[in-house]
Amino acid sequence: MEKLYRCEVCGMILAEGQLEDKCPKCGQPKEKYHEMSEEDAEKSRRSDYTNDLHMELINLLNQIEDISNLGIEDNLDPSCVNVFKRAKAHASLLKQYSKAEIAGHIAKGKW
Numbered sequence: 001m002e003k004l005y006r007c008e009v010c011g012m013i014l015a016e017g018q019l020e021d022k023c024p025k026c027g028q029p030k031e032k033y034h035e036m037s038e039e040d041a042e043k044s045r046r047s048d049y050t051n052d053l054h055m056e057l058i059n060l061l062n063q064i065e066d067i068s069n070l071g072i073e074d075n076l077d078p079s080c081v082n083v084f085k086r087a088k089a090h091a092s093l094l095k096q097y098s099k100a101e102i103a104g105h106i107a108k109g110k111w
């Protein structure tokens with residue numbers, strides 16, 4: 001497995017082959033990068049895909065909210081508007097679930 005390094009200033013994580021003279025995010029010298037323990041690196045690698053899935057889910061839920069807003073605005077009849085309002089509320093709630101999960105991952109080094 002390729003070693004991972006974390007910038008102690010901004011938290012940016014890079015693979016060994018990506019290290020440059022300065023942190024690409026915060027501009028600090030590369031001495032601010034420290035090799036992550038194998039346990040921490042594995043947490044980061046293991047959670048990468050799941051975090052991407054959460055972001056994709058949030059993106060789709062944003063689209064559901066947008067579609068719901070169009071349906072509410074269209075206002076064909078009350079039962080349609082009710083469906084769109086419920087879809088919007090569910091999408092909003094599910095987005096919060098995913099955001100809370102991502103926040104939990106970050107707190108545990110899973111990012």
Ligand SMILES: [Zn+2]
Binds near residue numbers: 007008011024027
């Ligand atoms: Zn940095």
